[in-house]
Amino acid sequence: MRTALIGLDYIVDIMHPEGKIARCASQAAERDVVTRFNAAKKIARERDWLTVLVKVGFESGYRDQPKHSPMFGRAHEFGALDLTGPGTAFHPDLYVDADDIVICKPRVSAFYGTRLQQTLSASGIERVVVCGVSTVMAVQSTVRDAHDRDHRVVVAEDACAAPTTEEHEASLRMLSAVATITTTDGLHNLS
Template sequence: MINTAFIGLDYIVDITEEGGKIASSAAHAAERNCIDNANKALHIARKKGWLTILVKVGFSLHYYEQPKNSPMFSKVHISNALALEGKGTNFHSALDVQPTDLVIIKPRVSAFYGTMLEAALRANKINRLVMAGVSSVWAVQSTVRDAHDRDYEVYVLEDACAAINEKMHQTSMEMLSIIAKIIHIPDMTNL
């Protein structure tokens, strides 16, 4: 039996909304209607009875989990970016978050690193993942690669992903097509 989960990655204020503290992909996400498309995907997933998971990157008050040697994360504390106590790690104001969604906080790029994600997937006997998020280049690629290496059947919902620009996004999708199936929202009805 195939059990499926939809995983939405980093649809948070600091990353996906104009004015977010590290929102280099916000304009592309808006251009591609990522949040609207993520909502469509969440609606389909809920209707099909799939486990719906929303993942956000963030750090606690004193940034204890912050990797100080990471070029990506080493300076986020200076601007209070990705602070779990702040508004920047709230989900995008237009994202349709429901009480039944499993919310996971991650301290790194991949949703599997240092989180309860795999335990939740195994407990629910999930073997197929449909993933989307911002950014295609970082969170999506990293989590898809980890899922692939954990033997999940992986799909990437291309129209609910964004990057800094279309070229980077398309390059990411091309790379991921080797280890995952790239799909669009209408394809979800056939899964």
């Protein structure tokens, strides 16, 4: 089955201790999600899966920023999520390969306003394996969107983090209705 591994928002502003809105930084470090995602990428390479790295951000000047959004509305005040700045760089420990597809998204779901669906369709992708930060936002939104686009969806939960363990676990319970929840090691068992 044609599969894509999708990594969401492994960027400095969101999950690095020096990030400007890094509510998930401590949990991401404690759960070692970057190392787990790097392990998932190794499995993806061995199996010839498409690898996609998605990052949230806004164009210079924040003209595409939804100022009314409780989540994104004040990003410009902090200089956060500026696609021309260092905060939207991938986490320094993340393995980024030349053939990874990099997609920038202007909202929570990786599908909203991006070329992700076209990329998956062009590659004949039937199943997506989703990992990322935060489990309660980007992962939930993208998984639900992928499900509604008729993809088979798998979440490698140990490569995900939320602001708290409780939020992470609650998100996974909800997502289990539309996705298979596994670990990065469990990816070896996908046929």
